[in-house]
Amino acid sequence: MVKQHVLEMKGINKQFASIVALKEVNFELYPGEICGLLGGNGAGKTTLMNILYGLYRQDTGKIFLEGKPVSIQSPKDSLSLGIGMVHQHFLQISNYSVIENIILGANVKHPYSSNLTPEKQQIDALCKRFSLDINPDAIISSLPVGTRQKVEILKALFRGIKILILDEPTTSLTPQEVDSLFKSLEVMVKEGLSIVFITHKLREVLSVCDRISVLRDGRNVISLDRKSAAEEELVKAMVGENLDVSKSIIFSKGKYQTVDPKYEKAPIFKVNDLSYTNADKVQVLKKLSFDLYENEVLGVAGVAGNGQHELVETLMHVQQLSNGKIYFLGEDITRVPTEAIWKKGLVYIPEDRLDDGFLPKSNVAQNLILGFHKSPSYSSKGFINWKSVYSKTREMIKEYNIKTSGPNEVGSNLSGGNIQRVMIARIFSQHTRMLIIHNPTRGLDIPSTDFVYRKILEKKKEGISTLLVTEDLDELILICDRIVIIYKGELVGVLDRNEFEKYRIGRLMSGFKDTSLAKKRGTI
Amino acid sequence: MRFIKSILPYLGAVVIAFVVAGIFIALMGYDPLEAYATIFGTSFKTPYAFVQTILKWIPLTLLALAFTIPYATGKFNIGGEGQMIAGAIGAAAVGILLSDMPIYILLPLEIVAGILAGALWGLVPAYLLYQFRINEILTTVLFNFIAFNLIDYVATGPWRDPTAGHPTTVAVGEGGFLPNLLSTQPINAGFLITIAVAIGIYIYTNRTVGGFELIATGANPKASHVHGINTRFLSVFSLVLGAALAGLAGAIEVAGTHHRLIEGLQSNFMQLGLIIGLIAGGNSLAVPFIAFFIAVLEVGARAMQRTMQIPVEMVFIVEALLLIFILLSNVVRRRK
Numbered sequence: 075m076v077k078q079h080v081l082e083m084k085g086i087n088k089q090f091a092s093i094v095a096l097k098e099v100n101f102e103l104y105p106g107e108i109c110g111l112l113g114g115n116g117a118g119k120t121t122l123m124n125i126l127y128g129l130y131r132q133d134t135g136k137i138f139l140e141g142k143p144v145s146i147q148s149p150k151d152s153l154s155l156g157i158g159m160v161h162q163h164f165l166q167i168s169n170y171s172v173i174e175n176i177i178l179g180a181n182v183k184h185p186y187s188s189n190l191t192p193e194k195q196q197i198d199a200l201c202k203r204f205s206l207d208i209n210p211d212a213i214i215s216s217l218p219v220g221t222r223q224k225v226e227i228l229k230a231l232f233r234g235i236k237i238l239i240l241d242e243p244t245t246s247l248t249p250q251e252v253d254s255l256f257k258s259l260e261v262m263v264k265e266g267l268s269i270v271f272i273t274h275k276l277r278e279v280l281s282v283c284d285r286i287s288v289l290r291d292g293r294n295v296i297s298l299d300r301k302s303a304a305e306e307e308l309v310k311a312m313v314g315e316n317l318d319v320s321k322s323i324i325f326s327k328g329k330y331q332t333v334d335p336k337y338e339k340a341p342i343f344k345v346n347d348l349s350y351t352n353a354d355k356v357q358v359l360k361k362l363s364f365d366l367y368e369n370e371v372l373g374v375a376g377v378a379g380n381g382q383h384e385l386v387e388t389l390m391h392v393q394q395l396s397n398g399k400i401y402f403l404g405e406d407i408t409r410v411p412t413e414a415i416w417k418k419g420l421v422y423i424p425e426d427r428l429d430d431g432f433l434p435k436s437n438v439a440q441n442l443i444l445g446f447h448k449s450p451s452y453s454s455k456g457f458i459n460w461k462s463v464y465s466k467t468r469e470m471i472k473e474y475n476i477k478t479s480g481p482n483e484v485g486s487n488l489s490g491g492n493i494q495r496v497m498i499a500r501i502f503s504q505h506t507r508m509l510i511i512h513n514p515t516r517g518l519d520i521p522s523t524d525f526v527y528r529k530i531l532e533k534k535k536e537g538i539s540t541l542l543v544t545e546d547l548d549e550l551i552l553i554c555d556r557i558v559i560i561y562k563g564e565l566v567g568v569l570d571r572n573e574f575e576k577y578r579i580g581r582l583m584s585g586f587k588d589t590s591l592a593k594k595r596g597t598i
Numbered sequence: 599m600r601f602i603k604s605i606l607p608y609l610g611a612v613v614i615a616f617v618v619a620g621i622f623i624a625l626m627g628y629d630p631l632e633a634y635a636t637i638f639g640t641s642f643k644t645p646y647a648f649v650q651t652i653l654k655w656i657p658l659t660l661l662a663l664a665f666t667i668p669y670a671t672g673k674f675n676i677g678g679e680g681q682m683i684a685g686a687i688g689a690a691a692v693g694i695l696l697s698d699m700p701i702y703i704l705l706p707l708e709i710v711a712g713i714l715a716g717a718l719w720g721l722v723p724a725y726l727l728y729q730f731r732i733n734e735i736l737t738t739v740l741f742n743f744i745a746f747n748l749i750d751y752v753a754t755g756p757w758r759d760p761t762a763g764h765p766t767t768v769a770v771g772e773g774g775f776l777p778n779l780l781s782t783q784p785i786n787a788g789f790l791i792t793i794a795v796a797i798g799i800y801i802y803t804n805r806t807v808g809g810f811e812l813i814a815t816g817a818n819p820k821a822s823h824v825h826g827i828n829t830r831f832l833s834v835f836s837l838v839l840g841a842a843l844a845g846l847a848g849a850i851e852v853a854g855t856h857h858r859l860i861e862g863l864q865s866n867f868m869q870l871g872l873i874i875g876l877i878a879g880g881n882s883l884a885v886p887f888i889a890f891f892i893a894v895l896e897v898g899a900r901a902m903q904r905t906m907q908i909p910v911e912m913v914f915i916v917e918a919l920l921l922i923f924i925l926l927s928n929v930v931r932r933r934k
Contacts, residue, residue: 430820
């Protein structure tokens with residue numbers, strides 16, 4: 075007997091202004107399965123599911139639920155049809171308790187009192203049924219990210235959903251949390267739910283999904299059972315012809331040509347007992363010390379929000395550090411202003427591209443020279459040489475594949491991925507000594523991500539070191555020589571490349587100190 | 599072609615503003631076409647009217663720039679009026695105290711004194727912003743009131759001209775008169791100074807590293823700071839530079855137009871300068887042209903009042919409508 079679809083999306087088209095986001099996309103979901111929706115950034119996965127959840131409306135195409143056509147205008151409609159979605163960014167009120175967050179916007183038994191006993195019982199029952207380990211009275215802000223995500227899932231379950239959509243659920247989880255999430259998903263499927271799992275990580279779909287559907291450039295590529303799925307086939311489906319897989323860094327499993335860091339020489343960058351207390355008198359960074367050597371890529375691992383942002387900002391002197399010393403090329407740069415730090419060739423790609431990295435009202439050329447506008451290649455004697463700026467930025471647009479009508483286009487017209495390319499082009503096209511990069515590949519498609527890795531490794535070969543701060547463990551393991559792990563503003567471990575192991579890093583990211591490492595280079 | 603396309607919405611807004619104002623004029627029982635013919639025609643009918651237009655254009659341009667330069671960094675200078683008065687007082691003080699000096703000493707000193715006094719008037723709010731992060735809108739406005747009282751004191755004090763019916767000082771020394779450009783018309787060298795300043799500001803904001811940093815700061819102060827631009831200094835600097843230009847406007851009024859300090863010489867140049875700056879959207883190249891347009895309106899409005907008895911305030915309504923419709927056209931374009 076052929077199984078009946080619980081959900082079918084047929085011929086979905088969606089266009090944003092001039093950009094085709096989805097073209098004739100079909101998607102099916104069977105009861106009791108986890109279906110992986112795989113694709114690089116910008117492939118249209120999230121757009122497709124946002125249409126299902128009612129956040130966007132399709133231009134054309136139909137949605138069938140258990141064979142019946144349905145019209146979904148808003149998340150309210152989709153929730154009443156039993157479809158729930160957990161987004162990459164949680165929509166939670168952090169100083170409310172778990173139960174308060176869950177019932178927010180739902181119907182409660184006693185709407186005019188704060189008697190939540192019936193709801194609490196219901197939540198307890200749900201937790202038991204789906205084996206989710208959550209205390210309903212805990213305050214959200216006190217919970218780790220993995221638990222907060224489960225609260226988000228619980229929120230959907232509380233509304234009685236049958237179909238659960240998870241958008242890149244593993245982004246900020248430690249490997250241990252990922253395992254625990256996968257276990258919960260399996261329980262849910264056994265209890266009759268159907269799950270759509272949106273991800274760009276191949277390994278995850280292979281380990282948890284029953285079926286895999288691949289999207290690329292807003293089109294269906296393939297859809298197959300896990301059993302019949304070969305990894306190579308999926309990789310090809312994801313990246314298409316834009317990337318030579320055999321030469322890529324991403325799919326090289328770490329086997330690419332590189333050079334060893336010069337550990338025998340003095341470090342080029344040295345941080346001693348760096349502490350930082352923010353305006354709210356919270357000590358965000360506690361006595362961090364580490365070194366960076368020539369030709370080295372040093373990774374900083376950690377769950378988002380453990381002080382990474384403050385670390386890079388104090389290193390660039392955007393924030394004033396409270397204590398400690400920073401040395402660069404043997405010189406004390408602790409009190410040197412940001413401008414002089416850039417001038418010395420220590421440059422920075424911030425994580426928050428819109429707030430920290432981009433001038434939306436200025437044009438592409440102005441954005442490309444920001445931070446280097448005083449360098450002799452762009453200006454002399456206080457005057458900017460726009461002619462050479464324009465010719466150079468035109469080259470950069472070409473080399474870095476920035477999709478724009480030209481250097482004159484206003485920055486705010488650029489898409490997120492293109493803005494990231496501008497920031498990458500800005501840094502990598504200049505002569506520098508060391509890079510500080512925070513989440514450089516977030517939001518980039520696979521070929522662009524590969525391009526960034528290639529550039530970092532090229533710079534490494536030239537002797538230029540990189541401090542790579544990212545929440546993407548795969549990225550760190552792939553291209554770093556050493557990784558330091560940050561937890562609640564403290565360095566809790568340093569690992570050499572031969573010690574890289576996902577679960578070990580994951581343990582450190584959750585705050586378990588690895589004391590055996592304390593005596594090594596870059597002491598804790 | 600692209601230029602025409604980019605100013606088309608502005609032209610549309612201007613037309614709508616005049617149509618709406620025309621309805622008001624018609625409702626008041628006057629002929630709107632005749633009124634507009636007077637408003638637009640007067641400046642170009644006689645050389646005298648044209649010179650009067652230029653004399654208005656000078657302070658309008660400078661005060662508009664006094665607003666747009668800080669505006670480029672995201673700061674609002676609403677104190678152009680006070681800075682202009684301060685500049686006028688500074689110029690008049692030098693001109694009166696050193697009245698015996700020859701022109702090549704007195705005139706430059708007078709102009710410089712005006713610029714410095716204006717800059718000083720902007721420096722205090724700028725310093726308060728830099729050191730204590732006190733909102734510059736508030737402080738620059740408050741400094742206007744200090745200037746009003748100061749000019750009252752100076753114009754009625756020891757330098758007072760007892761023969762004048764209005765609070766006025768005695769004339770500055772002859773060496774402190776800006777030379778006339780024409781023998782037949784009262785047009786002074788302030789015109790050339792203003793053109794030079796407008797060009798200089800254009801070059802500064804569009805061609806220099808400092809100007810780039812100024813614009814970058816306005817576009818995104820956090821990103822500029824992250825990329826090594828001293829944004830705090832720049833916002834302060836832009837306020838002081840703007841104030842210096844307002845001070846220059848005051849000095850030109852004293853040295854060129856009146857040859858003395860007159861209470862009320864600031865007219866409503868600041869409000870108009872603000873309107874010009876906002877219409878220009880901070881684009882310093884557009885400022886002189888828009889300022890000329892507004893100057894034509896101003897001169898035409900007085901003529902309209904004389905010949906048709908339409909109150910001069912009608913032109914304020916037109917100017918306000920202009921601003922509203924142009925700002926609206928920006929919103930409409932962004933929506934698209």
